[in-house]
Amino acid sequence: MPKEQRIRVEVDGQALELSNLDKVLYPSAGFTKGEVINYYTRVAPVLLPHLRGRALTRIRFPNGVGGQSFFEKNKPGGTPDWVRVETMPVPGSTKDRETIDYVVADDLPTLVWLANLAALELHTPQWRVGEEPDLMVVDLDPGAPAGLRECCAVAVLMRDRLAEDGLTAYPKTSGKKGMQLSCPIAGTQSAEEVSAYAKRIAEEVERGHSRSITSKMAKRLRPGKVFIDWSQNSAAKTTVAPYSLRAQPTPTVSTPLTWDEVEAGAARAFTSDEVLERIEEYGDLLEDLLAPGPSLPSQ
Known part of the structure; x- marks a missing residue:
């Protein structure tokens, strides 16, 4: 050897x-x-x-x-x-x-x-050591034949609905087949409260678009739909960090996106070299996640 x-x-x-x-x-x-x-x-x-x-x-x-x-x-x-x-x-x-x-x-x-x-x-996780969650995250997971383009359409729906409650959503690819949306929140509510809110919003968006969206865990319901995974907000769950590499055949990265890209359905798997070029162009598109956001509305 x-x-x-x-x-x-x-x-x-x-x-x-x-x-x-x-x-x-x-x-x-x-x-x-x-x-x-x-x-x-x-x-x-x-x-x-x-x-x-x-x-x-x-x-x-x-x-x-x-x-x-x-x-x-x-x-x-x-x-x-x-x-x-x-x-x-x-x-x-x-x-x-x-x-x-x-x-x-x-x-x-x-x-x-x-x-x-x-x-x-x-x-x-969505929390810092010793603190309550300061992020709310939803994972958009497409069931084939749905893909990233369909995730983009759902991301826009979620963005607009969250904005009604005063929340600002920031998109990124997972670096694999899906996307995540992250919202900065105040860090004053428990993971259970954040999960409950995310579930409620996911179910609401699903009701208006049940042919293309599901908020339910059952895999048999997912083909051809985008699963809005609200459970990412559990204290026990983690989400791939922005700019992390992924274990794909090529070194793809969980990549922050602009809303113009999302609205155009232009999300795709970016490689490490491309991400470094994007940082040169855009800086950190998720920088605003580092500042406290608003409290979630009560039900």
């Missing part, structure tokens, strides 16, 4: 050891671990604000996207002492008896360290 190649680098004052930078993690694209680390380093200025303070779930692909993967919530063995770790009860656990040592990616050294572990996908 070839000897593992390791190099030592310094990232913002922290010493890191990187390994096997030439290892191909996206075989169809020839995209290596070194390129993954380079992407996350370059996207860090817009990505880190969306990760900061949030318990991070990673999906790791040590042998690339064609190999076995695993979800990781607990800090891995050998976690450096400078990485922020927060020990918290598992959301939904009985009597808070179970805890997890979550990694919190607050800085560039942590992001590079995670990328070196082949943590390709980064997923966060």
